[in-house]
Amino acid sequence: MNTADKFIIRKSILELAKRGAPRSNSIDDEIRQSHRHQQHPHRGGKEEIGDGGYEGRKNDNLWDYITALGAQLSRPPYDPYREIVNLDTPIGRRKVNGLVMNMPLLIYSDDDNNGKEDERGELHEGPKEALHIALNRLAESGIALGFVSRAPSPNRKYFLFQKVDGTRRRTSPSEHYDHGYDDNSDGLVLEYEGKDSVTALESIRREFDGPILVRVDEDFLSYVDLLLSAGADGLLVDTSKILTKASGSGSSISRYKDKHAIKVIRDARSAIDAYYYKRKTSDGACLVVAGDVNNSGSIVKAAALGADVIGYSTSLLIANAELYSGNPFDVSAVAERIARHILATRGEIKGVAGALGYSNFHNLSPSDLRTSSIEASLQGNIALEGPSKRYKQIVEEILDDLIREEEKGLIIEEEEKKKLLLRLMVDG
Known part of the structure; x- marks a missing residue:
């Protein structure tokens, strides 16, 4: 304590x-x-x-108002030091193109410049090299993670997800299009740039066997079905980018204006689930959440809300390692610190999953969460502490009670009831 x-x-x-x-x-x-x-x-x-x-x-920060329930007698806790808590994370909708990471972390940054500039503006490759060494060391010890980068990484033992443009680029008068990825990449991250990106995705899918993730923007709800039907293996949702753009747009009709990351995660998970529900099947499209998820507590909460993989910030990982290594230019010390930080995170999320009574980290669900915040309950559809009900359920039950009081003559059709609920919830 x-x-x-x-x-x-x-x-x-x-x-x-x-x-x-x-x-x-x-x-x-x-x-x-x-x-x-x-x-x-x-x-x-x-x-x-x-x-x-x-x-x-x-x-x-609504993450601070969300807590996880400990295991009950019906589901006793696991001891992660004596029993196996599985963190294996598959990525890929088809077995032939899937890969399995040993923990649900994808080292990710929207900035391709992982080096550092000195006073003269010259770039040092130390931080990027340190990260490469750390990920290789972890892979050698049996912990294979994924790393997102635009440039190919030689002599690597970890999984590389290479960034590619979301539009088709013709390099000759012929019908050949260059999508800018290396054939040795384990996976790809495609940037969504409009409807042309769907065409680009279909073209890449015919050529590339590995998993393809698509980084979406704040309007993803309008085209999730198109991406999954075109062969995307998952969505990469950068909550910080989506929320920043929504807040800076100046538009009051933006779905995510003044919202939190938990709202984005909930909507993305619901969109993927709805796609499969309509088709009465599921073949494993995953949700990768990056942005406002950079510690063990928020990793567990994001996973419970529906994230399959967490995009862990490259810049924050390197900055923390440099801060505690003592010498920011000592590549070996920074690499060691990065590896130790990831190992500590691995132990923490295993411990929390075990304390919640799960032998598999991916069995976490929203039912394991409670919140003291009505705002968090609304945005994340999380049960409130005490009544163990979501705020929406409480409002709906009160409305049902009013409707049942026939002597007051309150008659509301089902469609009108839904509209009234939406107005009461104010849950864009």
């Missing part, structure tokens, strides 16, 4: 002794509010948004 946990328990006991009744609000909220006030004392504990506007909890 850390100092923060002890503080919360001690404060709860003192409050109970003083008031003679349990607390009616969350200590977590008070701590977060105090922390925000210390960071921005001029805001009076509120977060500034837009052009001088203010809002309370809207911009809070």
